Amino acid sequence: MTQLPSWAEWLVSSLIIIGALFALVGSIGLARLPDFMARLHAPTKSTTLGVGGVILGSIVYFSVSSTFSFHELLITIFLFLTAPISAHLLAKAGLHLELRRVENTRDLRSQPRQYSDEDD
């Protein structure tokens, strides 16, 4: 462990705390939102910023304490590529199983059958 200058310590710790807070908010949302489709929104979004904050903290820490370090950015790239796909697959599964939705959900599909897998 190397000693960081105090501005870097403040920056790293606040970035990590912000990241952790967003991850916490995402988990609370997962538990608290009313139905399956709404629950999906919380982890897919808040986790990106949660992980992003921790990664930024890591970049600043290693860049200040030793040499420049950017390979954490790869995690962000992977996350941006995979988060929408997992969200899409879960949403698709929820849609096709016709899970219960909260009453005030407005269904604006003009032809719902066009989005189903059923044979005509």
Added chain:
Amino acid sequence: MLNKILPAPFLSLFLLVFWLLLQNTISAGLLILGVILAILIPLYTNRGRDFPATIYRPFKVVEYFVLLLIDILISNLNIAAIILMPSRKIKPALIEFPLDIVGEVPITVLASTISLTPGTITAEIRRDGRALLIHALNVHDPDKLIQSIKQRYEMRLKEIFKC
């Protein structure tokens, strides 16, 4: 001639940056090895690419990425506000989004963008492939949401891929 050596210039550039990020240092030897790999891998895999897409406006891609990052930040704050709001009065909706763009790659990028940005998730594509089904967490005016997605993302993608 250049086309023969570099069938996919942006894939090559991406591979080179990826290689350097993985190594986490820059030296002449690593750079040369990276350039060799970035030329050889696209040549070897070119025949296997299912959905070729050409990027016509590379600078627009950077602009699009920055816009996306800012929107993800705002989206996170919005979702956090909705989650932590004491009342649970949200207005979810399933919205049909008519597509103006064509092609597998542009539609995939648009669908991923919608999933990453404020309160919306792409759930399904219509059978004929001309519309997306979007689930929005809290929306008051669905038409306004469709218009804003069209203006912010779809127009830019149309310019980037010319489709």
